[in-house]
Amino acid sequence: MSPEPARPELVGPPGPAPRGRGWVGAEVLVVIGLSLGQSGVYAAVSLLAIVTRGPVGAATATLNASRSDRPWFDLTYQLLGIGFALVPVALALYLLSTDSGTTGTLRAALRRALRRLGLDRSRPGRDLLAGVGLAALIGVPGLGLYLAGRSLGLTADVVASGLDARWWTVPVLLLSALQNSLLEEVLVVGYLLDRLPRLGWSVPVVIVATALLRGSYHLYQGYGPFVGNAVMGVVFALVYRRTRRLMPLVVAHALLDVVAFIGYQYLGAALGLR
Numbered sequence: 001m002s003p004e005p006a007r008p009e010l011v012g013p014p015g016p017a018p019r020g021r022g023w024v025g026a027e028v029l030v031v032i033g034l035s036l037g038q039s040g041v042y043a044a045v046s047l048l049a050i051v052t053r054g055p056v057g058a059a060t061a062t063l064n065a066s067r068s069d070r071p072w073f074d075l076t077y078q079l080l081g082i083g084f085a086l087v088p089v090a091l092a093l094y095l096l097s098t099d100s101g102t103t104g105t106l107r108a109a110l111r112r113a114l115r116r117l118g119l120d121r122s123r124p125g126r127d128l129l130a131g132v133g134l135a136a137l138i139g140v141p142g143l144g145l146y147l148a149g150r151s152l153g154l155t156a157d158v159v160a161s162g163l164d165a166r167w168w169t170v171p172v173l174l175l176s177a178l179q180n181s182l183l184e185e186v187l188v189v190g191y192l193l194d195r196l197p198r199l200g201w202s203v204p205v206v207i208v209a210t211a212l213l214r215g216s217y218h219l220y221q222g223y224g225p226f227v228g229n230a231v232m233g234v235v236f237a238l239v240y241r242r243t244r245r246l247m248p249l250v251v252a253h254a255l256l257d258v259v260a261f262i263g264y265q266y267l268g269a270a271l272g273l274r
Helices: 021-033 036-051 071-085 087-097 106-117 124-152 169-199 203-216 223-243 247-267
Strands: 060-062 157-159
Touching: 021 036, 021 087, 021 169, 036 169, 036 203, 071 087, 071 169, 087 106, 087 169, 124 223, 124 247, 169 203, 169 223, 169 247, 203 223, 223 247
Parallel strands: 060 157
Antiparallel strands: none
């Protein structure tokens, strides 16, 4: 007697076919080209424009610049910029969530992706402490490198906040810091350290490439920020490879930006920075 054929309702859907390097490479180019890769190209052109005009030290790089002289429109532009800047993060998380196929709910797949990246809330206390330690490790030498770059004329005058003092200034600066940390750490560390090895890249090459990418989109600030952020990229990549936790990196990056943005906004004049 021939065996009874399997009933269709008991047969699971086929698993996802493994994607070749061409597919992965195209995906990486699209994701990075829509986000930080684009920023890196513009930053390199900005640096070229600066050095062909005069000394780098005479230039000014303004972060969180005002976008309108009318407060409510300025606030609207700020929030729109922050929101749309996070779209590549959503795209990367979506692509990572499809690695195990498209079975089940999207929410469950996203949770698995976040857990795999270490971007969940499974260990908030340890992640916070690790983030604070990383911020101190990066922040103090980073400030010294910035001051040295300014004295040598290799770094532009970085204006960390160009916003007027309004009721919404601090919330917007906090959101901007969070947006920067999520965008950079999810894409440069979480996403690329997952995808680039699938292209056959060795671990040292991946770490150097992602560090150079991190430095590239800070080139508009001069040579010092390029070097400092590239070193930060190496440190963050090594920490992530060791811990497989992205949350401490997000915390550290957000803290660094919060101190820079809000400190400049309210202490810049007292310190002679504005």
